[in-house]
Amino acid sequence: MAVNRRKPNHKPGSRPGNSHPGAKPVKPAKRRDDRRKKPVEKPEEQKGDQPAIGTIQWFPGHMARTRRKIQESLKMVDAVVEIVDARIPLSSRNPEMDYLTDGKPRMVILNKADLADENANRRWLAYFKKQGMAAIAVDCKSGRGCNQFDPAIRELLSDLLEKWESKGANRTIRAMIVGIPNVGKSSFINRMNKGGKAKVEDRPGVTRQNQWFVIEGGTQLLDTPGVLWPKFEDQTVAMRLAFTGAIKDQVLDMEEMACELLGILRREYPQVLLERYKLEEPLNEDNYELLHDIGRKRGMLVSGGQIDTGRASIMLMDEYRGGKLGRITLDSLPSREVTGDA
Ligand code: G4P
DSSP states (O other), X not given: OOOOOOOOOOOTTOSTTOOOXXXXXXXXXXXXXXXXSOOOOOGGGSSTTOOOTTTGGGOHHHHHHHHHHHHHHHTTOSXXXXXXXXXXXXXXXXXXXXXXXXXXXXXXXXXXXXXXXXXXXXXXXXXXXXXXXXXXXXXXXXXXXXXXXXXXXXXXXXXXXXXXXXXXXXXXXXXXXXXXXXXXXHHHHHHHOTTOOOEEOOOTTOXXXXXXXXXXXXXXXXXXXXXXOOOOSSHXXXXXXXXXXXXXXXXXXXXXXXXXXXXXXXXXXXXXXXXXXXXXXXXXXXXXXXHHHHHHHTTOBOTTSOBOHHHHHHHHHHHHHTTTXXXXXXXXXXXXXXXOOO
């Protein structure tokens, strides 16, 4: 069978697994028909809350506003709760949070734990705990694990709670919820806010946009004051955000995404590929050839007998997102970390 040799648009240093600190800023993959289009210039002009890759580094004004809002709101809360996508616990974080919330007790919630590898969830929980944060894994769709939130935040703030008690202070915990778009902040708040009603308050110094929710046990949650963007320093992070739906597909090359995903699956979950696509061992080491193999197995042909890699890419991404490939975590722990179970 003839093989279409057109390779996806990999740039040097941007191939799967080649993430490095000096990686170039991400640019949208060029397509023949959009080369003449002007790039988006102002973040405010974007529709919805999805960033376009390639414009992220032009967000200083926007980031500065969010940073200011978060820092103002920090004065009103006892802890910061960061929600991340359990499938990409690092790629779905904004690294500025460490600096922005310096000194505040922190909790990380691995949301969408139902879609992530259970062993990886345990290792990531251990990783965040080792950094002095509280960490829980939840599934906001079913509500699984959400009951861990109250005890975990009480344990995190046990010193403060003791102090309040010794002073006879009648206070309740206040925590700010932060996270990049699509990690499940609204789902978490809706799940916890059992009454279903947002409690909007006009406290002195609190802007009207600040939304407070009271959850069972009395803790008050402050919805994110502003939108946090993820870290877009290299193509790998951008790709992973796109795999999970945090970035729109249109800004990335679908075949390139499929090859990046195949690279991870081949290394970390080869059995999934072998079984799902009925491939034979050894798996092709070239991701693009592997995509061909999958397209061939699924009978995705174009005229002339070539493999329709575009269709195969869309099918692969759909199957991954639809959970048909099973529970898969794409981010690996930093290699220097000891990866003991929690
Ligand atoms: P955000 O506020 O941080 O932007 O995220 P949001 O709650 O809107 O959730 C984004 C998507 O992720 C939603 O899917 C939501 O249902 C889904 N989601 C949130 N938490 C979980 C979880 O723990 N497990 C799973 N499997 N999915 C979760 P959507 O397709 O945008 O909408 P819909 O499926 O609710 O219609």
